[in-house]
Amino acid sequence: MDTSSNNSSLIIFLISACLLLPFLESMHGGALWGLNWHSPRLMDTLSHNLLYIKLVLVITGLILLFTKPKKIKSIIKNKIAQWLFYIILTLVGVIQIPFLCLGILVNGSSLSTPDYIHKQSTFTDRTIYIYTADPGAMGKAYHYAYLNCPLAFGRYELKRIAKLNWMREYTFYIEKNNLIVIDKNSDGLTHTFDMSDVTCSS
Incomplete structure (x- = not known):
């Protein structure tokens, strides 16, 4: 009897974990609740892989929810508690599936290489990271420039400097207290952004 009860409790725990953990992680907005460990490129790769893992977990949770009614x-x-358990977890699971599939589709539609999407360079004591959000045919691409600030235990914090329209090729550097981004196309536009208010100590 105790073994059967323990098995039923484990099933309920697994269902709740499979459906709620992916939902809570997605709601936070950052991979693994904003872990920000090692580098933005690593975390972005992890975020993409997590989409597949979360989709598998959600589908597994829904299968268990509907195939183990006696144990539940x-x-x-x-x-009433049974009804609420089924309704709430079914909604949480079903809502996630299209968003996870859309995220996988958007990630797969980008034709840009990781080296282009993630550019990072250190200038003396400041590290600049530029992320290219490229949704492919599903939207317009932009560049986002950040100051990458180191934190304890290998973590980091990104502080937004600017948002730029897409450039096929570009280079960037710091001059005095300005971030200079140069479009390497024929127009050769130069973008200058004051970094006086963007510091790791602020």
Whole structure:
């Protein structure tokens, strides 16, 4: 009897974990609740891989939810509680599937290489990171420039400097207190951004 009860409790725990953990992680906005460890490029790769893992977890949770009704009812005796358990977790699971599939589709539609999407250079004591958000045919691409600030335990914090329209090729450097971004196309536009208010100490 105890073994059966423990198995039923484990099933309920697994269902809840498979459906709620991916939802809570997605709601935060940053990979693994904003871990920001090692480098933005690593975390972006991890974020893309997490989409597949979360999709598998959600599908597994929904399968368990609908194939183990007896085990669920053996632990949750109250009819209203049973109804709430099924309705809430079904909604949480079903809502996630199209968004996870869309995220996988958007990531797969980008034709840009990781070296282009993630550019990072250190100038004396400041590290500049530029991320290219390229949704492919599903939207317009932009560059986002950040000051990459080191934190304890190998973590980092990104402080936004500027948002730029897409450039096929560009280079960047720091001159005095300005971030200079040069478009290497024929127009050769130069973008200058004051970094006086963007520091790792602020």
